[in-house]
Amino acid sequence: MLREIRPAIVLLLVLTALTGLVYPLAMTAIAGAIFPAQANGSLIEKDGKVIGSALIGQQFKSDKYFHGRPSATLAPDPNDSTKTVPAPYNAANSGGSNLGPTSKALADRLKEDVDRLKAENPNVAVPADLVTTSASGLDPDISPEAAQFQVPRIAKVRNMPEGAVSQLVAANTQGRLLGLIGEPRVNVLALNLALDRAAAK
Amino acid sequence: MTVVGWLQIILFCVIIVALAKPLGWYMTRVFGGERTFMSPVLRPIEAGVYWISGVDERREQHWLTYTVAMLLFHIGGFLIIYGVMRLQAVLPLNPAGQSAVAEDLSFNTAISFITNTNWQNYGGESTISYLVQMLGLTHQNFLSAATGIALAVALIRGFSRASMRTIGNFWVDVTRTTLYVLLPVCVVYTLFLVWQGIPQTLGDYVETTTLEGAKQTIAVGPVASQVAIKMLGTNGGGFFNANAAHPFENPTALSNFVQMMSIFAIGAALTNVFGRMVGNQRQGWAILAVMGVLFVAGVAVTYWAEANGTATMHALGLTGGNMEGKEVRFGIVASSLFAVITTAASCGAVNAMHDSFTALGGMIPLINIQLGEIIVGGVGAGLYGMLLFVVLAIFVAGLMVGRTPEYVGKKIEAREVKMAMLAILVLPLMYLGWTAVGVVYPPAVASMANAGPHGFTEVLYAFTSATGNNGSAFAGLTGNTLFYNLTLASAMFVGRFFMIVPAMAIAGSLAAKKSVPPSAGTFPTTGGLFVGLVVGVVLIIGGLTFFPALALGPIVEHLAMNAGNVF
Numbered sequence A: 001m002l003r004e005i006r007p008a009i010v011l012l013l014v015l016t017a018l019t020g021l022v023y024p025l026a027m028t029a030i031a032g033a034i035f036p037a038q039a040n041g042s043l044i045e046k047d048g049k050v051i052g053s054a055l056i057g058q059q060f061k062s063d064k065y066f067h068g069r070p071s072a073t074l075a076p077d078p079n080d081s082t083k084t085v086p087a088p089y090n091a092a093n094s095g096g097s098n099l100g101p102t103s104k105a106l107a108d109r110l111k112e113d114v115d116r117l118k119a120e121n122p123n124v125a126v127p128a129d130l131v132t133t134s135a136s137g138l139d140p141d142i143s144p145e146a147a148q149f150q151v152p153r154i155a156k157v158r159n160m161p162e163g164a165v166s167q168l169v170a171a172n173t174q175g176r177l178l179g180l181i182g183e184p185r186v187n188v189l190a191l192n193l194a195l196d197r198a199a200a201k
Numbered sequence B: 001m002t003v004v005g006w007l008q009i010i011l012f013c014v015i016i017v018a019l020a021k022p023l024g025w026y027m028t029r030v031f032g033g034e035r036t037f038m039s040p041v042l043r044p045i046e047a048g049v050y051w052i053s054g055v056d057e058r059r060e061q062h063w064l065t066y067t068v069a070m071l072l073f074h075i076g077g078f079l080i081i082y083g084v085m086r087l088q089a090v091l092p093l094n095p096a097g098q099s100a101v102a103e104d105l106s107f108n109t110a111i112s113f114i115t116n117t118n119w120q121n122y123g124g125e126s127t128i129s130y131l132v133q134m135l136g137l138t139h140q141n142f143l144s145a146a147t148g149i150a151l152a153v154a155l156i157r158g159f160s161r162a163s164m165r166t167i168g169n170f171w172v173d174v175t176r177t178t179l180y181v182l183l184p185v186c187v188v189y190t191l192f193l194v195w196q197g198i199p200q201t202l203g204d205y206v207e208t209t210t211l212e213g214a215k216q217t218i219a220v221g222p223v224a225s226q227v228a229i230k231m232l233g234t235n236g237g238g239f240f241n242a243n244a245a246h247p248f249e250n251p252t253a254l255s256n257f258v259q260m261m262s263i264f265a266i267g268a269a270l271t272n273v274f275g276r277m278v279g280n281q282r283q284g285w286a287i288l289a290v291m292g293v294l295f296v297a298g299v300a301v302t303y304w305a306e307a308n309g310t311a312t313m314h315a316l317g318l319t320g321g322n323m324e325g326k327e328v329r330f331g332i333v334a335s336s337l338f339a340v341i342t343t344a345a346s347c348g349a350v351n352a353m354h355d356s357f358t359a360l361g362g363m364i365p366l367i368n369i370q371l372g373e374i375i376v377g378g379v380g381a382g383l384y385g386m387l388l389f390v391v392l393a394i395f396v397a398g399l400m401v402g403r404t405p406e407y408v409g410k411k412i413e414a415r416e417v418k419m420a421m422l423a424i425l426v427l428p429l430m431y432l433g434w435t436a437v438g439v440v441y442p443p444a445v446a447s448m449a450n451a452g453p454h455g456f457t458e459v460l461y462a463f464t465s466a467t468g469n470n471g472s473a474f475a476g477l478t479g480n481t482l483f484y485n486l487t488l489a490s491a492m493f494v495g496r497f498f499m500i501v502p503a504m505a506i507a508g509s510l511a512a513k514k515s516v517p518p519s520a521g522t523f524p525t526t527g528g529l530f531v532g533l534v535v536g537v538v539l540i541i542g543g544l545t546f547f548p549a550l551a552l553g554p555i556v557e558h559l560a561m562n563a564g565n566v567f
Helices: A002-034 A106-118 A144-158 A162-171 A186-199 B001-029 B037-055 B063-086 B103-114 B130-160 B171-195 B224-232 B253-277 B281-308 B311-313 B330-343 B359-370 B381-399 B412-439 B455-467 B482-512 B528-562
Strands: A042-046 A049-053 A074-077 A079-085 A185-186 B206-209 B215-218
Touching: A002 B037, A002 B130, A002 B171, A002 B224, A002 B455, A002 B528, A042 B412, A106 B311, A144 A162, A144 A185, A144 A186, A162 A186, A185 A186, A186 B103, B001 B171, B001 B224, B001 B253, B001 B281, B001 B330, B001 B381, B037 B171, B063 B103, B063 B130, B063 B171, B063 B330, B063 B482, B103 B130, B103 B482, B130 B171, B130 B224, B130 B253, B130 B311, B130 B381, B130 B482, B224 B253, B224 B330, B253 B281, B253 B330, B253 B381, B281 B359, B281 B381, B281 B528, B311 B528, B330 B359, B359 B412, B381 B412, B381 B482, B381 B528, B412 B455, B412 B482, B412 B528, B455 B482, B455 B528
Parallel strands: none
Antiparallel strands: A042 A049, A074 A079, B206 B215
């Protein structure tokens, strides 16, 4: 048994260095050389400033932009660091609501949001993803139905024809891979950037 | 449920079955010490590793020595993780300025990673520096996975050898698994993941100003290299708090699909390794068939339940299923499928929040873990767990006809059955026992996020996941408390090692036995009857053990939900 002590120490250190340092550092160098944009977080620049990442959702509150999904992310309370406060789309502290199917808090929140959206667009059924929080709190996407639901509001606020806004939604909709894998979706940040560009013309 | 949804599920199953044979062939050669196409590059490294650490690769070990070597290896791994977490603040590669991790959280995390559980009481981007992610967590993702595979191979040797005292050399098995199987796949896999959009950088968190002018801090890091082994090694501990639901851990539908494949790939291929090593691949296919039956049944229930949504959502006229805690790019089907895969294997990565699943949709992941994660299972752990059930099933079959049971040429006798029962019974003792404490001890009760039966399920899920070395969670539960850090660590420890040691004892006892040739009275273990028998034994043992607990949690919640109750 005693002769197992040396491998237990040396082999562990060698394999730790290999898998815990050499491998991740080598991959960082190689990935940075081959795919620099993705390796650094798929950042989007506008007028020379970083305005976000193509993959990370951000909060939109203004009526002139398409809204993403509700986000349940939190941040430390500035007044009491042992507590947390809601901080939607906090990309330094991902997480979901974790409210279960019989949660009263969830039922109340859903009702409030559905009522608000029904007032905005009474003619269409409210898509589920527009009132449910995502698992990460950073979902960059909404369903095409959720985007379409907001078209009348955007058209009115921006004074654009609804058809033109709908076309932007269609142009920014990604389908399933090979028609099979994943779900159709619209990246909210990309759509809003396209909207700003269309308005500028 | 939709046709496209089911086609995705079928495509997944077809690919896993198709991968089992070539990967099984390759791994059998690796474990047998034969040359592979990687040998010209890797053999010099392998020989160097043995030379420097004083390992004689031709010297095999008795099962007890093999087990002691494994345990020593884990003590070292524990000390490394605990050390780097406690010293995090003074170590380099800490751009976010994370402070030292508390004692109880470091203890919990170190146990969590050496047991291949990867339970996350830590917050990822908000708690852990890049160095700890790499040196602490990524390294143990490799080594705990390699250990699991090594142990499974040692148990297979028990079946395939006759009249031998040894079951292989632990150091050689771990080194070869790491160098020839895990590392090469991870190098390619990491690049694929970066291409899909996962960051791989040592740079600072990115400060941005959003389109509406708000400040947003975006956490990045050396993510892809860890996600690759986290999936392939069925570890499941996330770089970020939201795990594989975070867009930086799982950016696209394709990355999600490949991640699901990589959770099952090695575990499924090990059944083929088993078949090859005992000299009949059909023995391996029979075991994979048992796994397949249980898997597809679980997927069907969860997919149906999630697509159906909750009573609250129906009342509000919401369409599109239960999207609370799910990402749009995965939708209902890929979230349901992922949840069943991650709990069937002992992965524990999540791409949706299980806590927000419907009562029945969330019950299937719970059952998968309670059955012992034998449906493909953790790399290695799944196969040795399943072989324990096979031993019991064969024993039951033997009792029915009054004959000493045999399996792949080995007589299954009192010692094997006792050890298998010990391993199988110790698991419910941990998760049911601690749950009983957790739902009455006031500081533990305060950790529940949901009221009513769902709160009970959160506690039951936590201890089940820890005991099963899964690592997924009903994550509303506040786990980072002294009570949960210590009790969950004990559950993870017992769940891992009280399963491994009896399994190795069986390996040693079987290897020493003579091999008996099959006769007319031998129960064939490659056909449908055998598959049905094993499925039956798994469900009966499982059902008798945890049905009462499920009745108090998800089942009563489902009834309450349909009666219109909220808590």
